[in-house]
Amino acid sequence: MYDIIVAGAGHAGCEAALAAARLGHNTLLITTDLSAIARMSCNPAIGGVAKGQIAREIDALGGEMGKAIDATGIQFRMLNSSKGPAMHSPRAQADKSAYTAYMRKVIEKEPNLYLLQDAVTGVQVNEGSCTGAIVMSGRSIPCKALILACGTFLNGIIHIGLKHYPGGRTLAEPPVSGLTEQLVSMGFEAGRLKTGTPARIDARSVDYTKVTPQPGDTPPSPFSYNTTDLGERKQLNCYLTATTEETHRILEKGFDRSPLFTGKVQGTGPRYCPSIEDKIFRFKDKKSHHIFLEPEGYDTNEMYVNGLSTSLPEDIQIEAIHSIPGLENTIIIRPGYAIEYDYFYPSQIFSTMETKLVENLYFTGQINGTSGYEEAAAQGLLAGINASRKLQGKSKFTLGRSEAYIGVLIDDLITKETREPYRMFTSAAEHRIILRQDNADRRLLRHGNAVGLQNSAMLSYLEHKEEAITTIRSLLEQIRIRADQPELLQLFSRYGYSKPEGAQRCINLLKRPHISLNDILATSQDAFDRISAVSMEPDILKQVEIDCKYEGYIKREHLVAEKISRLEHHEIPKTFTYENVIGLSSEGKEKLQRHKPETIGQASRIMGVTPADISILMVKLGR
Structure with missing residues (x-):
């Protein structure tokens, strides 16, 4: 018997299987094609607006996606670099074959992780709990937990014009049939979504005199906190x-x-x-x-x-x-095509990715109606962690909306009506000023260490980094630059500021628009000497600059997040029923019964549940 079986080796399945195996569980990863592990069937790229933030969060928690793209990227760019840091989003074009080869190598080297080329076509359930996976031959493989990461394979149909063919992800891959039907017969609600991909062309046949080149950044920025330098990569x-x-x-x-x-x-x-x-x-x-x-x-x-x-x-x-x-x-x-596939309404899962209907059965990735490699990988990581923790008798691991884009993603899935492929955008995160790509390690690396996926060396580096940030911040508050110093006068003149009156504290200079920490280091030899003795690592200096420049906004955002989070601590018992609660609106009663929110906070974000419904609910639950 395996502890955990993962069905599907796309981006969700890979992260789920690796997390489960690394946390000590005997894990089986089942895929229809061993040569297509972590295949980039659409755009061969990782990151982009909001997706780049998710990829960095996955890495901070101990996932593999960031390392994989750093090892196989062929172009790296920071999107929205002309805007504020909350909008900066890393993106990298991948060598798609190398990415798949990298992930397969990592998976095959994992001691607790095993591979099987087959397809899961059914789920074995005993007394409301999942006990095994049924594969195409009809054989049942027993397990303690099953994670379904089926991507677009469930009853997949590919469309090119008026012609259509069965296909799981590409024309060469067969769909999976029978699994949707069995799950629906058990009481799950399924829907149908569509995605598509463009044609691929021969690069040698492009007339490059008529197109505009878009080069990568120099130097390129890595995704993973384990990658210190991308080197002289072409x-x-x-x-x-x-x-x-x-x-x-x-x-x-x-x-x-x-x-x-x-x-x-x-x-x-x-x-x-x-x-x-x-x-x-x-x-x-x-x-x-x-x-x-x-x-x-x-x-x-x-x-x-x-x-x-x-x-x-x-x-x-x-x-x-x-x-x-x-x-x-x-x-x-090859031509472009559309693919139609089954998914399950994500209101049927908990924030742990476990289904509400069947214990120890987890849904992750596009089976939940999401679109994108990063969204899938994030769900897979959480499913692997939570399946592992449940088997170990540990508490669940979840992330709040003010902690991570991953928290926003999961919360949106389980509280909103998903009737189209869900894609993450920065606009979906109300706390995006504190959920930046540059501070993912400061937000989440301790979580990764606590669950067992980040090693002590990474935690030691984070502690060193935080100490350096605090020390440099203190120095900026102490160091003053004389008003008559020529370098300061030149700095003010460069940015159109009037002549300074009296000595200027470095911290106040840094809060002015346009003036950077590098400007201050170039203006004051004292500041340069004292700060360089602490650290001149670009990442640390950037964190200091952002913390100082946006201090007021960041403090306000943390206060707002703290107020909202109070509702997240009011848990709703799993056995609670809404039918006999007097005063709840009919729609609110229906939506609450369907979604079965875990907390008052979740309940407040369900479409159709009014503030009056929440007030009544809090009174009933004994606020």
């Missing part, structure tokens, strides 16, 4: 072009053969990552849409056409691509 360019009015005219010719518009696709697609035909249909006033050409690796000519996701007929795709500047003679390696 970074590949991405390229920018755009659709034209002629492109739109060609695409519109295929609308009568579009599975999206003819009703062949029943599942709801992602609102924030629509297909190109959906963009043209919804935004008729737009004459052009950006297209990003992104290489898929060092040793391949395959290139990803980001922004051109489509399920239109292949002949229309080819003609449309050839109308885009720089792609007039492009060779198409």
